Amino acid sequence: MAVTIKDVAELAGVSPSTVSRTCKDHPSISLQTKEKVRLAMKKLGYEPNFQASSLASQTSRIIGIILPPSEKEIYENSFYLEAIRGIIQYCNEHQYINTVITGKNEEEILDVIRSAVKRGQADGFILLYSWEEDPVAAYLMEEGLLYVLVGKAYRNANQTVYVDNDNILAGREAAEYLINLGHRKIGCILPANGLLFAADRRAGYFLALTEHQIPICQDYCVEAALCSRDQGEPLRALLGREDRPTAVVVCDDILSLALETVCAGLGISIPEDLSVISFNNSVFARLSSPHLTSVDINAFQLGIAAASQMLRHIENPGLLATKVIVPHHIIERDSCQPPGER
């Protein structure tokens, strides 16, 4: 049997409550006693029992990580695992553990959440995606549960704690990068998955064009499904045009890869005929040919920041909902060049 608080108390010659207070660094225990107790703890290799302390203190020290309902494709994006890594690293350092939650659809996720809450299996939730009208976010908000959104809040932005990149700025900087290279005919390709970040990146793209007095051409802005059969269609439509763009902002590396395939089919070469600036800076960016210039969004840091917000709010209830912006940066590779150069 593992060593308990009583064993430590006995060895140190104090009562269990004193040991407990020493662990919490309670001010009403003298330094002398604390030292004595700490020595005993070290000697016995004592670690407080997780369930017992949870039960007594009525908190679980468990944070639920909610993944979007599972369509396989979504998970191919390494964003999720990176963010999870960030979260668990921070949580581990602070004696919290995590439980990953997902399901076949939103209803199933809600069931898991409801049940986790009733059982006292989670102190809060980190939502790793943000969609318009997401029932999961709506439920968490309604029930007054503690949650942190990674991504952009759709409703109740002021009451929601969220952690995000400045996607508008990122989209703008990506477009500006192309504009500064001399491009004027610039397209924008978004994933058709309804995630909010894409809309923001597009908004940034529009902003950049407007600022540089480049007329906006609606047809230059297309949505494409990730990994579906007819994925190439909208891309081919864009690139088949007579006045096709000389550069594109692509909101996900996976899409860029798809784009490269379409380009190869149409005899368009990157970056000579088409400059591409991409998003996420994943393996895809390093493995494609040519290597992609891509905006790194720091998924790991997003995870760290989300976890840190979570813990802040658990430990100081009633804090105002703050938002945290994690910086992005452009990683330059070989997929961009000034237009018309060969």
Added chain:
Amino acid sequence: MAVTIKDVAELAGVSPSTVSRTCKDHPSISLQTKEKVRLAMKKLGYEPNFQASSLASQTSRIIGIILPPSEKEIYENSFYLEAIRGIIQYCNEHQYINTVITGKNEEEILDVIRSAVKRGQADGFILLYSWEEDPVAAYLMEEGLLYVLVGKAYRNANQTVYVDNDNILAGREAAEYLINLGHRKIGCILPANGLLFAADRRAGYFLALTEHQIPICQDYCVEAALCSRDQGEPLRALLGREDRPTAVVVCDDILSLALETVCAGLGISIPEDLSVISFNNSVFARLSSPHLTSVDINAFQLGIAAASQMLRHIENPGLLATKVIVPHHIIERDSCQPPGER
């Protein structure tokens, strides 16, 4: 405050112990009483408190999922998230939860595990990778902790519960697929990460060649780092040869993508000049051009199987260590054709 077992007991007019036994479907409670209790549970929306039941029963109902120490690249492989999904789905269905564990290096992982064990924070561990001489696996074995390996056991295979593909068979079938197309000069490309599955796939590849009386050429078998600077070097060496292979077995889609890049640089076209059969059937396989013929290893099922073994062993201590083989299958796409055809 949430509804407790006492509330249910009161409403049903029985004692708490009867409610508890009803939950466990204990045989010594009459059907009549059980019905009465179940009705009360439903009415109140009762769910047993997780920490309290853990504390009382001295089990945590938490399964740790151990990821390899974090070098970012590893996580780009969607295998991990797929396997995690499988695990959590199975665990959720059986009222278990999961905690993901990783660290910067093996020592850090060991610390987390040690501490989790002392605190009673895990009933068992699922190891999502297998390396030769892995200190983590060694520790788990030494301490007599319950764990399931996803991948191949290196030492103590007979005492280890593990869940794997038949990678030798998979490697053999991949090579045979190429042989059946008429290829005789077949190479093999492995990731240089020391993971055991790669060696097995290679062994299968050798097997197939031998069986078909094709002489083995050591130089046809190369290792390449995933996503590193000089990754292309060994590939270029292989493909730059005068008598370069007409087909290759590539043990990871990510490597295939790298291979495509190198081929493009050398003016080698796939599949006309080089057939490629790949492994993992990830997005990469569907996004590359041409689309890759790839062996699907069913990562999700591996996760399910691992979790199911875990629970079996938790609930029946002393069970013999069985191994479970999850089937693979070849997904045919456009990267293979008979040699010499254009």
Added chain:
DNA sequence: CAATATTAGTAAAACGATTGCATAAACGTG
């Protein structure tokens, strides 16, 4: 110096289940 405030620590009651043991009722059986 007595009265009061502060400090340092303890005892014991939660927290919400589980479970071994006791017991009452119902049931056979000779």
Added chain:
DNA sequence: CACGTTTATGCAATCGTTTTACTAATATTG
């Protein structure tokens, strides 16, 4: 019908902490 058995249920201890309320000892103050 008395006795042993089976069946169904309750009682109370237990799991290992946290925390409230309390006490003893020491320090402070008018």
